[in-house]
Amino acid sequence: MHNDTKGRVLILSDGGLPGLIAALYAREACAMGAGGKTPEQLAAWLRESVLLLPFGLSTQSRLPQSRAVATQAGTLGLGLLGEEIKPLLTVAAHADDDEREGMELLGVLLLAARLQCTRVVWPVHAGGHDAVDIDRLSQIADRGLVASKFASICSSASTAVGLHVDTPFADLTDRQLADMAIDIDAPVDACWWWRATDKASDKSSEEQREKTRWVKSLLAMGWKSGSIELVGAGTGVGLGGGLSVGSKG
Secondary structure, three states: OOOOOOOEEEEEEOOOHHHHHHHHHHHHHHHHOOOOOOHHHHHHHHHHHEEEEEOOOOOHHHHHHHHHHHHHHHHHOOEEOOOOOOOOOOOOOOOOHHHHHHHHHHHHHHHHHHOOEEEEEOOOOOEOOOOEOHHHHHHHHHHHHHHHHHHHHHOOOOOOOOOEEEOOOOOOOHHHHHHHHHHOOOEHHHOOOOOOOOOHHHOOOHHHHHHHHHHHHHHHOOEOHHHOOEEOOOOOOOOOOEEEOOOEO
């Protein structure tokens, strides 16, 4: 991941595990660059310097994900851009998924420039459980580069900053991200899909599918499901409380 400890960072998140991991790493990098601050000053510094923004969640059905982004921001003590701050472009209702993603990304980058962010972290990835979609990987790289250049051109002189779009997980698989989550004790109970049940009526829901997907990868990387426990202050990158994914067995 691009390790810039200076300037404001905007994390795009859908409330899932990749966004949570990105937020944890950004939080740690920011804290490491804030030497000499009191705990109160550090808390204020983190809320100002690392911002979470719900991304790709414009429809009513995405409310659980939006709420999870807010939960993650609160759990980690980071700033949150809520519904009162919208990307500068309105996504057309008739746009397909590819068009919507590109238009939303451009709008977010224009917003990031206005907020004087120096870095936008887009934690999208092209991997499945254990393989990477090469076409999707190329699309992510091209989309991030083109959108950032266009946003810089379109920004006014008063908001123009050196804006870097970071896609640190683009070429990773679900298993690799799960391994990262285990290593940093990510509080997975803050993910939007965590509360999914095993009831037969829920097995086809998006929430249950996402939980099944990520638990499968966590287990494959050595996670002991019975070792989930409530953690306190935490250590290292996994600062803050929550249910950690536990250690590898």
